Amino acid sequence: MSDRTPGHVPYADTPTVEAPSTDVELDRLWDDPPGLWGRLRAVQNDAVGRRLILTGFFFLLLGGTVDSVVMRLQLAVPDNDLVGPQLYNELFTNHGSVTMFLVILPIFEGFAILLLPLLLGTREMPFPRLGAFAYFTFLLGGLLYYSSTLFSAVPDAGWFGYTPLSGPEFSPDLALDFWVLGLGVAEVGAIAAAIEIIIGVLKMRAPGMTLARMPLFAWAVLVMAFMILFAFTPLIVGSLLLELDRGFDTQFFNPGAGGSSLLWQHLFWIFGHPEVYIQFLPATGIVSMVLPVFVRRRIVGYTWLVAAMVAVGFLSFGLWAHHMFSVGLSPIVLSFFSAASMVIAIPAGVQIFAWLATIWEGRPVWKTPFLFVVGFLALFVLGGITGVMVASVPFDLQAHDSYFVVGHLHYVLIGGVAFPMFAGVYYWLPKFTGRLLNERLGKWNFWLLFIGVNVTFFPMHIVGLMGMPRRIYTYPAGLGWETYNLISTIGVFIIVGGFVVFVTNVVHTHFRGAPAGHNPWGGDTLEWAVSSPPLQHSYSVPPIVHGRHPLWDQKDLHGGDLDDERLVHALSEWPLRWRAALITGTSDADPEEVFRVAGPSIWPLVAALGTVAIFAAELLKLRLGALAGALVIVVAVIGWNWPEDAAITEEEELAFEERHRIPVRVGGSLALARWGTGLLILFLGIAFTSFLLAYFYLRLENLDWPPPGISLPAPGAAVVAGALVLAGAVSMYRALHGIKADDQRRLRVGLAVAAALGGIGVAVQALEVTGVVFDSQTHAYGSIFHVMGWFCLMVAVAGIVMALMTLYWAVRGRYTARRHVPVANVALYWAALAVIWVIGFATLYLTPLLT
Amino acid sequence: MSTHPSLRRxxxxxxxxxxxxxxxxxxxxxxxxxxxxxxxxxxxxxxxxLGLPGLSVITVTVSVLAAGTIAVLTTRAYMRWSDDPSGEDHRRSLMFAGFLLGILFLIATLFIALPALVLEPC
Structure with missing residues (x-):
């Protein structure tokens, strides 16, 4: 039955994708290998996505549920002695750290990696091995963090790790090292997954799926992924500086030696506040997907919602100091951040009204996913309004560090994030299991959580305004706080009941769930056109999209432009020996390339083990272990990128190209490589900018720069080294132009000269930095001089290694005028490294003269 | 169709x-x-x-210049959106989103500078 009322949509008899005879063969080709060894090598997006989500839920049970129950039991009555102050400190530190780093983020990245290929009408994510690496680093980082309990050195300085409490003086044992290093590994994984998501969304959509037709969930995770890149990088830099203070006696955060404890707060909250929106945006993406399907109406204000998400992404980077209103910032700085914190209510409000208008215009079907969406709307509005309250400086000075803020943030994070997450699970799980979750249990699940959240967190606003500070392990009787705390404790058990019902529902569904069919909800997006569960490659014949709601608006999912039609059908028949996927234009989604997707590999796991080895070696103070870890990573990266047998000849490539007028890149996609290199450079640029900010912040904090007794190093050697590196970059571009003209000799000479000049430049500068008369341990000036200098040197060393690897393959005749993507990427990297080098050393050697 | 890599876009x-x-x-x-x-x-x-502290003058001047630039580009986005009804849908839609974003960030730029007119900055 179809409803053709204007504005309303059909919700039955939606089309399905074609199922050609090659379905089975392609499914086998794309399947990950069996057995334990096969699982360790698995790279398919469904394996990576599922693992991220399940591991996130596992950490949620550990850090989100158990910790909170114990904390609430402790606070249920005054003067309670269930747990002591030390254990309580460890509990709230663990609760915040785990939920912020190891639960919500990986779950949403898992959602994205699992869902995006289906939603976008493609077969895979762009870099499956990077996805696998992201998962393993996240898992190993989480385990490294949690292994602190085995050593009785549990972190206890809060999820924000403020210095000087987290510094070497007040936290001398290993606890904070576990916190910095374990979560540091997980942060590397978060950035890796973000790169995967950005390029997947921008370059791997079905033909016809322009940016303006993209599902709103894809928009949401695209903005989220860019935010991860911009937010997590400063945190990694901050964590590095903190660990250097702790393990190498630098003075970044020691005000007694020219450092600044506020520098840590800035670096942390430049990450910390966007982190809230990094979690919130994908949740809004889920709401925008689920809501229209359950009110049988197209979403109102699609473009407004896109603009709102982009606005939230940008504005969230101008709010960080509202966590620092009470540290003594100047009035004008307070006003900047207060105003920005209020402005963000505008795009958030636009989203709320667009959703309300969609419900108003539609005809709601009160299934469990929709209940969670409605619950989200109610709870998030409450959390958002209290957010605007704490954006006001005078109010925040009263409410700061009180239970009011605890109530506010839990309304935002549980109401605004966890509820959409549950909506998403109830909505999409049937697609991957082929079975529907039980509706009756779902409704119990919802109501227990909805009531539990309000019973737990609403009283916290009141008790906070009555003066109860957060992070206290107990309180005396007679302050009027008892009843509110007891109610909150009762509430948390109602929430636990909700979780138990949810787990029961999932288990029940596994054994007795009703068959889902391909489109149980009457959904409008492409994932509902494939079988439940989908084939390994999702689409034998990739779809062609003509609108925002392909299943509601199209009868044929593979019809359209004749060239595109021929191409998508050809892809179901060729190639059947290697995993092929389509690259499309960034905005117009016109087919650009057919490329070979990377297959199963053990190297992502090896690279992740190398990464965690570096961090673990620092934890155990086995510095040679870090070197071993770095070597493991180098070997893994070489193995990871080792060219595979092309499987077809250039003639075969050309034949397909001529027939379909599209390049075939069996050696790797040019577009993806360009985007990957661009994002790597962006990552380095953000890290470098974070160092520059640290440098100038420390400069401002010190009247004398360099401090008395230290003279500014002479710039002579730095100028020579800079000239050599710049000449190396020029030579690299000569090599690129050489291979474009099919001149193998120019390529090889250019690469060799670049590596040699770069190597000499690095050697000169390294001798200069190690030879300066001041060390990194006496004063923050020396600390930042040495660390920034070595950062620039490391960036250059990476460029030299790349040049040498490229030279090795050039000597073996690997590159031609048609196939030379790595050369182009390395040249781009060298351009970036030359810029970083010049700005970095000019800052160190010249800016003290200007200031 | 060229199959040669080109990084100059x-x-x-x-x-x-x-x-x-x-x-x-x-x-x-x-x-x-x-x-x-x-x-x-x-x-x-x-x-x-003009009676304002130096820091406030710089804040307001920079913000007004930025707001002016945003206003010009927002107007161009609006014109690109409204003048080309038959244009490709993705470009038109993004122009409209750019127009909305321009208005919001124009307000944000001025709103953030506003306190500089009444507060002693330091």
Whole structure:
């Protein structure tokens, strides 16, 4: 039955994708290998996505549920002695750290990696091995963090790790090292997954799926992924500086030696506040997907919602100091951040009204996913309004560090994030299991959580305004706080009941769930056109999209432009020996390339083990272990990128190209490589900018720069080294132009000269930095001089290694005028490294003269 | 169709107009914040103009210039959106989003500078 009322949509008899005879063969080709060894090598997006989500839920049970129950039991009555102050400190530190780093983020990245290929009408994510690496680093980082309990050195300085409490003086044992290093590994994984998501969304959509037709969930995770890149990088830099203070006696955060404890707060909250929106945006993406399907109406204000998400992404980077209103910032700085914190209510409000208008215009079907969406709307509005309250400086000075803020943030994070997450699970799980979750249990699940959240967190606003500070392990009787705390404790058990019902529902569904069919909800997006569960490659014949709601608006999912039609059908028949996927234009989604997707590999796991080895070696103070870890990573990266047998000849490539007028890149996609290199450079640029900010912040904090007794190093050697590196970059571009003209000799000479000049430049500068008369341990000036200098040197060393690897393959005749993507990427990297080098050393050697 | 790699691609016009408002706001925000931080920490910029402290003058001037630039680009986004009803849908839609973003960040830029007119900055 179809409803053709204007504005309303059909919700039955939606089309399905074609199922050609090659379905089975392609499914086998794309399947990950069996057995334990096969699982360790698995790279398919469904394996990576599922693992991220399940591991996130596992950490949620550990850090989100158990910790909170114990904390609430402790606070249920005054003067309670269930747990002591030390254990309580460890509990709230663990609760915040785990939920912020190891639960919500990986779950949403898992959602994205699992869902995006289906939603976008493609077969895979762009870099499956990077996805696998992201998962393993996240898992190993989480385990490294949690292994602190085995050593009785549990972190206890809060999820924000403020210095000087987290510094070497007040936290001398290993606890904070576990916190910095374990979560540091997980942060590397978060950035890796973000790169995967950005390029997947921008370059791997079905033909016809322009940016303006993209599902709103894809928009949401695209903005989220860019935010991860911009937010997590400063945190990694901050964590590095903190660990250097702790393990190498630098003075970044020691005000007694020219450092600044506020520098840590800035670096942390430049990450910390966007982190809230990094979690919130994908949740809004889920709401925008689920809501229209359950009110049988197209979403109102699609473009407004896109603009709102982009606005939230940008504005969230101008709010960080509202966590620092009470540290003594100047009035004008307070006003900047207060105003920005209020402005963000505008795009958030636009989203709320667009959703309300969609419900108003539609005809709601009160299934469990929709209940969670409605619950989200109610709870998030409450959390958002209290957010605007704490954006006001005078109010925040009263409410700061009180239970009011605890109530506010839990309304935002549980109401605004966890509820959409549950909506998403109830909505999409049937697609991957082929079975529907039980509706009756779902409704119990919802109501227990909805009531539990309000019973737990609403009283916290009141008790906070009555003066109860957060992070206290107990309180005396007679302050009027008892009843509110007891109610909150009762509430948390109602929430636990909700979780138990949810787990029961999932288990029940596994054994007795009703068959889902391909489109149980009457959904409008492409994932509902494939079988439940989908084939390994999702689409034998990739779809062609003509609108925002392909299943509601199209009868044929593979019809359209004749060239595109021929191409998508050809892809179901060729190639059947290697995993092929389509690259499309960034905005117009016109087919650009057919490329070979990377297959199963053990190297992502090896690279992740190398990464965690570096961090673990620092934890155990086995510095040679870090070197071993770095070597493991180098070997893994070489193995990871080792060219595979092309499987077809250039003639075969050309034949397909001529027939379909599209390049075939069996050696790797040019577009993806360009985007990957661009994002790597962006990552380095953000890290470098974070160092520059640290440098100038420390400069401002010190009247004398360099401090008395230290003279500014002479710039002579730095100028020579800079000239050599710049000449190396020029030579690299000569090599690129050489291979474009099919001149193998120019390529090889250019690469060799670049590596040699770069190597000499690095050697000169390294001798200069190690030879300066001041060390990194006496004063923050020396600390930042040495660390920034070595950062620039490391960036250059990476460029030299790349040049040498490229030279090795050039000597073996690997590159031609048609196939030379790595050369182009390395040249781009060298351009970036030359810029970083010049700005970095000019800052160190010249800016003290200007200031 | 060329199969040769080319790294020289111009920034597409639609992207510039789509993100102009937020990017200009973001750069302005960092600029006025860093100048304020530096001015208040070092005690520099110790002058007054038309009765306003130096730091406030710089904040307001930079913000007004930024707002003007946003206004111009937002107007262009609006014209690209309204003048081309038969244009490709994705470009039109993004131009409209750019127009909305421009208005929001125009407000944000001015709103953030407003307190500088009434507050003693340091």
């Amino acid at each position: 111009r920034l597409p016009g639609w992207l510039v107009l789509f993100l102009a408002g937020p990017v200009i706001w973001y750069l302005t925000f960092w600029l006025v914040y860093l100048v304020a931080e530096a001015g208040c920490t070092t005690g520099g910029l110790d002058f007054r103009l």
